[in-house]
Amino acid sequence: MKIIDISRPFMAGMPTWPGDTPFHYVVNWPKAESGSVNVGKVTMSIHTGTHVDAPFHFDDDGRKIAELPLDLYIGEARVVELAGRSSIGPEDFSQVDLEGVERLLLKTLSWRDPHQFPSTICHLRADLPVFLAKKGIRLIGVDVPSVDPLDSKELAAHHGLHQHDIHILEGLLLDHVEPGDYELIALPLPLVEADGSPVRAILRGS
Numbered sequence: 548m549k550i551i552d553i554s555r556p557f558m559a560g561m562p563t564w565p566g567d568t569p570f571h572y573v574v575n576w577p578k579a580e581s582g583s584v585n586v587g588k589v590t591m592s593i594h595t596g597t598h599v600d601a602p603f604h605f606d607d608d609g610r611k612i613a614e615l616p617l618d619l620y621i622g623e624a625r626v627v628e629l630a631g632r633s634s635i636g637p638e639d640f641s642q643v644d645l646e647g648v649e650r651l652l653l654k655t656l657s658w659r660d661p662h663q664f665p666s667t668i669c670h671l672r673a674d675l676p677v678f679l680a681k682k683g684i685r686l687i688g689v690d691v692p693s694v695d696p697l698d699s700k701e702l703a704a705h706h707g708l709h710q711h712d713i714h715i716l717e718g719l720l721l722d723h724v725e726p727g728d729y730e731l732i733a734l735p736l737p738l739v740e741a742d743g744s745p746v747r748a749i750l751r752g753s
């Protein structure tokens with residue numbers, strides 16, 4: 548079985564939301580000092596690189612990341628390419644088969660330079676969540692930092708997806724992935740109080 552890594556590398560200088568905590572790793576207690584080991588420390592925003600959102604991210608009463616069922620993040624997933632669009636709604640799926648799909652990963656190719664935070668991205672329109680829910684989708688993954696426009700404060704797509712019990716995986720790297728069916732593994736860390744978690748997202752296929 549081939550493993551395809553669809554995670555963005557965590558490293559100094561990686562793109563983050565404007566004004567948000569930059570990613571920082573430091574060997575906080577070097578071997579020379581501790582006498583036996585290098586001990587690292589990481590500082591970062593939860594919404595950096597490839598990560599999942601918990602409902603608590605946009606709803607004070609929403610569930611935290613460690614409360615979400617793990618089976619959302621492991622299992623069959625379909626990668627669909629919908630590139631060259633500024634937004635995606637139900638009409639964009641007229642030629643797309645979503646039969647039996649629970650995990651849908653959208654390859655929008657709208658985050659062109661991986662070294663910079665994008666200025667605009669392809670977002671999900673407000674009428675998409677109900678359409679996806681009727682198809683049986685439980686997890687949506689995107690290759691951009693958000694399912695909403697970057698300047699959105701209402702977060703219509705985040706709230707709409709949540710209302711329809713569709714969970715959100717953001718910041719995937721799908722440029723090198725052929726559309727089709729795979730097994731997805733993208734497990735969040737058990738961060739008990741958190742609004743989301745970074746994930747190592749992979750696809751397994753033949």
Ligand SMILES: N[C@@H](CC(=O)c1ccccc1NC=O)C(=O)O
Pocket residue numbers: 564566567592594600604692693699717
């Ligand atoms: N909803 C976005 C995050 C987001 O909107 C955000 C993340 C960090 C700092 C500010 C943000 N939004 C500001 O308006 C996400 O889920 O990744």
Ligand SMILES: [Zn+2]
Pocket residue numbers: 593594598599600692717743
């Ligand atoms: Zn997020």
Ligand SMILES: [Zn+2]
Pocket residue numbers: 600692693694705715717
């Ligand atoms: Zn989000």
